[in-house]
């Protein structure tokens with residue numbers, strides 16, 4: 224197991240295609256992660272979005288989205304997921320505390336559907 228995954232590398236390899244190199248997303252298709260209140264908020268919600276994906280209508284930075292965020296539980300380790308969440312919380316002007324690998328591990332222990340994850344999204 225990797226002691227410290229590189230969040231920027233995980234982001235470049237897996238997230239840039241939709242959310243963009245500057246976390247700006249694509250209006251109406253892929254939500255911005257920069258300046259997004261949900262990204263700065265609940266660490267359990269974010270762990271679940273990464274593990275199980277997200278599906279259903281959301282409003283992010285004043286834009287409505289109704290897309291499908293893929294699940295990463297099968298392809299990324301807890302260390303990689305905590306590192307990439309921490310990366311998006313401290314990049315592009317975002318400033319929120321790191322997310323612990325232990326938080327991701329705990330959420331991995333209770334599988335959820337992408338629509339159950341939506342119900343956890345902070346409003």
Ligand code: HEC
Pocket residue numbers: 233234237238239240241242252253254256259261262269272273277278279280281282283288289290291292293295307308311344
């Ligand atoms: C195939 C495109 C795609 C890829 C790749 C992708 N996402 Fe997403 N992501 C989305 C979509 C679409 C949504 C919004 C889903 C909805 O409308 O319910 C989303 C939502 C999110 C959210 C929740 C935002 C909110 O406002 O609640 C976070 C956090 C997130 N993505 C982070 C990531 C990270 C980190 C990666 C890389 C590991 C990644 N995404 C890869 C398409 C993608």
